[in-house]
Amino acid sequence: MRLPGTRYQEHGWEQVRKLLGLCSLQAFRQIEMHHVLDPEQHAALLDAYTDAVAASLRANARTARGEAEGNSYGESVYELSLGLLYELQAQTAYWTAFTAAMASEYARSGAFWQDAAAEGVLRKKVNDMYATLRDKVDADNYIVATGRECSPNKIYTYRMLDTAYREIAGLFAAWEQNAAQVGAILGRPLAGTPIEVRQMKSIGGCKAEWIIRWSESLERFGGSPGPLHTKSKRFASLKNSPDKIAALLVEIGDYEELSANMDSADDWQGEAGEAALWLEDYWRVMGESEQVEASGQSQDEDRILAAPALDDDVADADADADAAGILAGEAAEGGAWPGAGASMDAAPLSETDLAAEQSRAEDLSLPLRYLELARAAQDAGSWTVRMMRDESLPIRLAVYHKLLGAADDTYPDAWLDPSTGELPTLQQLASLDQISMPTLRKRRNEAIARLQAAGAQ
Incomplete structure (x- = not known):
């Protein structure tokens, strides 16, 4: 953006x-x-x-x-x-x-x-x-x-809308695989290729109503509320102000069109890392918002927030940081990620199962032997791997994705998607595990909770 x-x-x-x-x-x-x-x-x-x-x-x-x-x-x-x-x-x-x-x-x-x-x-x-x-x-x-007024929160709002547009553009591009959600965003059932897929060429062509419906659709299709539909009051007025959303979208689009050649941006704008960064900022700001609201102070999206919480970080963020510290600590002690060693999956897979795994990986544009090699890059002696021994490999990778991000220098190469140099996206991991996104998030969060509880003991 x-x-x-x-x-x-x-x-x-x-x-x-x-x-x-x-x-x-x-x-x-x-x-x-x-x-x-x-x-x-x-x-x-x-x-x-x-x-x-x-x-x-x-x-x-x-x-x-x-x-x-x-x-x-x-x-x-x-x-x-x-x-x-x-x-x-x-x-x-x-x-x-x-x-x-x-x-x-x-x-x-x-x-x-x-x-x-x-x-x-x-x-x-x-x-x-x-x-x-x-x-x-x-x-x-x-x-x-x-010469116009702006606050850090308004910059954050611009970034949220930019990320929302890119998420919608991704859904539009793969509308056949996401027909139900695209229909919810457009506000009508689909009957063939929606014309909006061809018409929306930039963020300036994205409608405010689509942003609002996209946020509303996330709980149904993604398992958690969208940024405009959480319990926080941060975006409450924005949710009910499509004209304001439209003006912000046009401003972003106009400046991007005038300011630079977009060719270099095309290479990165669809990468999963962009969404991961947004999510990190999103939870940080939501935590700050909840603390401000709990203190009884008024708040809107243009208000400049105080510095991050001083006396007590948001509970979920602290717990995630504690779990992330354990993971990073193991990597530091071993000189590498808890990952270079024997696989903890003791029973070898049949040729039929291996072929099915390879077919799923190929469908996702991952190396054919991705799951096999990624399993081999785990260390059965690692504390974190032992704690997640009952989880499938995609769930374990989703845990690392949540706690340390899609790209961490200590991840084994076998865990990474060669096309991005990062962990597969959550959607790819769900497909590899043959489960839905809400189920993946539920199992991931349960695994993180176990790590948090064990780390607190």
Whole structure:
């Protein structure tokens, strides 16, 4: 998504986030992290952190990740990362929020930053800090570029609508496989190819009513409420304001048409990673929204949120972070993901079953032996694999997809879709397991709950 003045809302954000996370972990090993417990030391700690991360970023400037394209304006991932790091010194409220979150975690877990198994928790807190700072920086630059009011929440709303459009475009492109949901979005039963599939060429051609019905359809077809239909009041007014949605869609479309050649965007706009990033931001903002509402404060989608929760993170997000920390910790201890070793699926499959597996993989454009090789990349000695021994491989991969994202540097190559370099999408995993998406999500969430419960003991 591109808007006037914004730099961090495009496809490169995923790599910016990863690079800042990596360099932050390296910095934490060099600075006096116990100073997060002393407010009088926070300014000095920020200076030390900035120096350490800047040095680490410079060391990574010529790596493949550092040199990767960060946005459509020619800025590299390294340049965007360094710019956001220095914004942190100019907008110290986000550092204050981070140190408060670290102190809160210390109250629960002690000096967790010294524990290799806690890298997942550290990464999440760094990600939260930079994700909220990113939207503030882009909102400020949007105001400068256009002279119109904007807030971090409004940037988030633009991004939600952009992601919704891309989800709808994907459904339209595969309307025969998604006829019921496409019919629900269009508001009529389908009788042949819907003309809207050919007519919608860009986000400017997406109708507000489709966005509203798409969100409404998600609980029925995806297993969880859409962004306009949760219990949160964040988008309550937007749900009932199709004219406002239409105006925002037109603004995104007009600027994308005027600002740049879209050819480079075509290569990435449909990738599953875009939806994964949206989901991560979505749950973060929903958590913030619920906390604000619980405190009795008023809220609308244009209101600038306070910094992320300081004293108590959203319960689900914390629990997921704890489970993610366990997973990342195992990878750190073993030097690789809990994955290079003997398969835990003891009984070999028959030739008929293997042929059926290969046929499903071929239908999804995955390597024929994807499931066979992915099973072999599991380690029966891994704690997390033992905890999920009763789950199928697609469910286990869905757990990693939820907790650590579709792309993590520690995943074995055998787990990845060669065409994207990431885990298969949830839809692909559901098809591999021969179950529906709601069933996949239900079993995935049950497995995560078991990991959370075991990690708390």
